[in-house]
Amino acid sequence: xxxxxxxxxxxxxxxxxxxxxxxxxxxxxxxxxxxxxxxxxxxxxxxxxxxxxxxxxxxxxxxxxxxxxxxxxxx
Numbered sequence: 001x002x003x004x005x006x007x008x009x010x011x012x013x014x015x016x017x018x019x020x021x022x023x024x025x026x027x028x029x030x031x032x033x034x035x036x037x038x039x040x041x042x043x044x045x046x047x048x049x050x051x052x053x054x055x056x057x058x059x060x061x062x063x064x065x066x067x068x069x070x071x072x073x074x075x
Contacts, residue, residue, distance in 0.1 A: 012029075028061075031066045034066050035051060035066045035069050038070060
């Protein structure tokens, strides 16, 4: 990582500011990362970011979405 490159946490914080939304909480970050992992391992890697995008579109909490993904992956 170069001196001018942002960390992941810095990027997310700045991106949230640019979008005009509240930054993610630590719990939301953990749930979204877990959700991305479930989606990627239950299907293809491309499902991870698209699943997280659908969570935002649906207005579902990351924790609730993770529970849904775990149920789907178990079937």
